[in-house]
Amino acid sequence: MRIEIAQAAECLKQCEDVYILIHQSPDGDCVGAGFALMQLLHAMGKRAKVLCPEPIPARYGFLTAPDSGEFPAKYVIGVDVADLQLLGNLRSTYEGHVDLCIDHHISNTDYADRVCVDPDASAACQVLYEIIQALGIPLTDSMAACIYTGIATDTGCFKYENATARAHEIVAKLKREHALPYARINRNMFDVKSLGRLKMERAVMEIMEFYLDGRCTMICVTQDILRQMQVEEAELDGIAGLPLQVEGVEVGVTLKEKEPGFYKISMRSADRANVSRICGQLGGGGHVKAAGCALRGTLSQVKEILVRAVEQELALL
Amino acid sequence: MRIEIAQAAECLKQCEDVYILIHQSPDGDCVGAGFALMQLLHAMGKRAKVLCPEPIPARYGFLTAPDSGEFPAKYVIGVDVADLQLLGNLRSTYEGHVDLCIDHHISNTDYADRVCVDPDASAACQVLYEIIQALGIPLTDSMAACIYTGIATDTGCFKYENATARAHEIVAKLKREHALPYARINRNMFDVKSLGRLKMERAVMEIMEFYLDGRCTMICVTQDILRQMQVEEAELDGIAGLPLQVEGVEVGVTLKEKEPGFYKISMRSADRANVSRICGQLGGGGHVKAAGCALRGTLSQVKEILVRAVEQELALL
Known part of the structure; x- marks a missing residue:
């Protein structure tokens, strides 16, 4: 009651x-x-x-x-x-x-x-x-x-x-x-952050890719990269928000490789883009400013799908 | 009036x-x-x-x-x-x-x-x-x-x-x-920060040195390092505060090499240390949480002087 x-x-x-x-x-x-x-x-x-x-x-x-x-x-x-x-x-x-x-x-x-x-x-x-x-x-x-x-x-x-x-x-x-x-x-x-967290954030920023004139960023956390960065997946908590720190970024996309050919995706919107709509079209969902989906394919296929979907949304703004 | x-x-x-x-x-x-x-x-x-x-x-x-x-x-x-x-x-x-x-x-x-x-x-x-x-x-x-x-x-x-x-x-x-x-x-x-600023902050964190069980950090911006980082000195505005992000840091020290053998030093206190007192003893001054001084000597001499001065202050806490 x-x-x-x-x-x-x-x-x-x-x-x-x-x-x-x-x-x-x-x-x-x-x-x-x-x-x-x-x-x-x-x-x-x-x-x-x-x-x-x-x-x-x-x-x-x-x-x-x-x-x-x-x-x-x-x-x-x-x-x-x-x-x-x-x-x-x-x-x-x-x-x-x-x-x-x-x-x-x-x-x-x-x-x-x-x-x-x-x-x-x-x-x-x-x-x-x-x-x-x-x-x-x-x-x-x-x-x-x-x-x-x-x-x-x-x-x-x-x-x-x-x-x-x-x-x-x-x-x-x-x-x-x-x-x-x-x-x-x-x-x-x-x-205050732990030194380990600061180092991890730095490593993540290092691998950030930029698309659509810098309006879309992508962080691809493959199993290989996890090994290279020497971090556990659990430590990556909260990294989806990092790209939004960068001036001009409207949508930040984070891919995590769960198994070969299978990716879980988190999307964050800085302001006007509706990432719930983007993820909805890709079979996922969530909130206007924070959403997610899962995609199968090669890394380059998945990235291509995501960039096109983000591009469509940005065209609406 | x-x-x-x-x-x-x-x-x-x-x-x-x-x-x-x-x-x-x-x-x-x-x-x-x-x-x-x-x-x-x-x-x-x-x-x-x-x-x-x-x-x-x-x-x-x-x-x-x-x-x-x-x-x-x-x-x-x-x-x-x-x-x-x-x-x-x-x-x-x-x-x-x-x-x-x-x-x-x-x-x-x-x-x-x-x-x-x-x-x-x-x-x-x-x-x-x-x-x-x-x-x-x-x-x-x-x-x-x-x-x-x-x-x-x-x-x-x-x-x-x-x-x-x-x-x-x-x-x-x-x-x-x-x-x-x-x-x-x-x-x-x-x-939001510019990508250039984020990269510069990353580079600065990369060269950060830790002393006194991690309670004191030092960033030494020599002319060599400026050239390596490919940034202008003016772009380093505000970096003195960066070390305080790190868990456990009480005093952050930033050295800038103005000419060979001459360093300008900025000090920041996270909380309890009085950096005005430290810098005052070294011929400088400022506020309790943000102060500065200038020192002559080789880089290693200057670092040694600074670490000892910080150590004395931390012993008072």
Whole structure:
């Protein structure tokens, strides 16, 4: 059942002995929302703990706080978890037993008994902030740091479309009322990369090919190239966005060779091109600015197909 | 004479036929403030134009607007110009003739008759916004885009310490009241780089050396290396900040060989190290997080001196 902010606040008043579930590949928003909620429940005199299917990376350590130790759950809340799949190894235990979900994903699958979702909110932390306001409970500095980090994370530090007026209003209030080391948080969240990651990104930029007067780039990650770059495929996470850094690029295409003659393709649009339309025509799909498909053929055949498809889309702009 | 926001508003009411001067190496803040002010003066029924000592780069073209054509100046306003030196080839004409300066640099040299400086403001655009509020003149969408771009530019898209509560409040208001293509602006300002720049950054990362367990990095730009990288020294603008991207780096040191045996050094601190103290001990100076000095000797002597100096500072942390 979908519920409003005020009803979610009511649920938090009523609940006892709470397990808070956050998603796998934990990020600043789910860790921030999870631990802000835990501290809120502590302030309300309740026992609570955060459960994550994977260890929380050290860079989010500053958001965590001591939990209430061992106790059996009477109430389970999913936070920033749009789909049960994202619960990883926690899924089998909690499927069908999630009492409340606090989220901002339009794709939320309503797996919880009560679901408080605001798809216009920049982050789950923004939804939680509104619930805390409805409760009238003052934030601590530590909760404020959690809420700030969630909003900053999901808006790309206020860079994306979802950095709405409301998101800025909340952050203004957090900065006015709390001692927030936000410049340090931003640096750790957005500027710092491991040396290995920086080297990998460099290697990827090195093999980037340019088509259609530089409006289309292609990165072809063959098994050979993976061996040459000495990286695991998992480490290539997020490289599809790299070509969009280059001035003049409208569509960035990344090919990954899954087996000889079979390629998985990720496409990203810088601005106006609709890559969902391009990938749709090639049997795939996705969002307007991020989509994918799979193609069979030789590398040169596949590249030819992709360049022609991108060319057609660019002709529409 | 230093004046307050209300007095600056009064100056704008009184003035006629205005030349607005912005600084060399124009950026989003001076271009945004310059053209927002020009449009404000137009809305007040006055003639105005923006003068820049250098051509305004194409990426800031969306901030510009048609001026009032040719007319002789009766009033001259410097915007975001802390020092006459920043006026480049406009200096000789306007030195001693600047009636008003609107700025946010604590280092403003008071070269204008009246100076409205708020060092706590994130950007000159923020100071101008407060003046416009005092005047009670409504912003147009185009002026709002100028003010937004200035604040976003100077705060590193809300990443730095100067992204204050007030800066967020203003941006929230601009986003609520105007059609602002902010995601597109942010992408063009903060994500996109020329291919040449990306290649140069890659080459620089390639020659980076690590000292003191990776807490100190050094980039040694010798004349030999410049020739090898095939870049002009001017293109190396801003590379001193690159090492701070690397996880674990506390101090980034960049050496530039000016002539055989003579090096200019830039130092940047990621967070806690005081590079002003380090450079001060070596005969230089600067800010806590960005400082410089000059050293003579062989490359290996100079590197040894620098590593020892950084080591001493890190031992204090």
